[in-house]
Amino acid sequence: MKTIILIGALGKMGQAALTGLGNHKVITAGRSGDVDHLVDITNEDSIHALYEHVGHFDAVINTVGYCEYADFTQMTQEQWMTTIMSKMMGQINLVRIGQQYIADGGSFTLISGILNTKPIPYAIADATTSGAIDTFVKCVALEMPRNIRINVVNPTVLIEAWDVYGDMMPGFEPVSGKLVGKAFERSVDGFITGEVLIVDA
Numbered sequence: 001m002k003t004i005i006l007i008g009a010l011g012k013m014g015q016a017a018l019t020g021l022g023n024h025k026v027i028t029a030g031r032s033g034d035v036d037h038l039v040d041i042t043n044e045d046s047i048h049a050l051y052e053h054v055g056h057f058d059a060v061i062n063t064v065g066y067c068e069y070a071d072f073t074q075m076t077q078e079q080w081m082t083t084i085m086s087k088m089m090g091q092i093n094l095v096r097i098g099q100q101y102i103a104d105g106g107s108f109t110l111i112s113g114i115l116n117t118k119p120i121p122y123a124i125a126d127a128t129t130s131g132a133i134d135t136f137v138k139c140v141a142l143e144m145p146r147n148i149r150i151n152v153v154n155p156t157v158l159i160e161a162w163d164v165y166g167d168m169m170p171g172f173e174p175v176s177g178k179l180v181g182k183a184f185e186r187s188v189d190g191f192i193t194g195e196v197l198i199v200d201a
Ligand SMILES: NC(=O)c1ccc[n+]([C@@H]2O[C@H](COP(=O)([O-])OP(=O)(O)OC[C@H]3O[C@@H](n4cnc5c(N)ncnc54)[C@H](OP(=O)(O)O)[C@@H]3O)[C@@H](O)[C@H]2O)c1
Pocket: 008, 009, 010, 011, 012, 013, 014, 030, 031, 032, 033, 039, 040, 041, 042, 063, 064, 065, 066, 067, 086, 087, 111, 112, 113, 114, 126, 154, 155, 156, 157, 158, 159, 161
């Protein structure tokens, strides 16, 4: 049994990840609500505090990455920076800071999303930062110390989120949270590293 910190546990992707973690002790974290630890992934001090409060852990799964959605021609620098500081730098900082605390042979699993390979209107910031995270994971895996592994789950839209995103995504087929949970399970319980785990219909 591993001790896993699941960040964004109350969100739709967090709930999907949870379905794959039944064999483990899961410590939930998020920005608000009924979680074991509060954390804001855009704040470095908050990330340090999370890891210090938890103490020993074998894996970190992050499912947080706030994105602004707008037409590219209307996107402001502020909207770009909000997305970059959450979905990109927030996740990079979870790894950059977390590698100091995580157990030997531990693993990080991040979140991206299918829109960097199947673009749709209004989602340029999500697509760009998802692509950045896929690249980050493939390359930083080569630099991780102490046999620490890192992967990213890159799913299409969840059935559980289809009522929110379905109208924006004609021609897409949603997948179940349970199927996406299998990708998180494969990342945590397997031996792979540097992989982009695409979950598409
Ligand atoms: N849903 C899908 O179908 C889908 C598919 C592919 C990829 N993704 C990606 O998965 C990620 C999560 O999506 P989701 O659908 O799970 O969103 P969601 O249901 O809105 O959940 C997001 C969770 O993240 C928390 N959060 C937001 N900003 C945070 C921060 N700075 N620090 C800590 N926690 C924070 C939110 O807390 P609060 O309640 O306090 O705001 C909420 O619990 C996004 O990057 C999205 O692009 C989603």
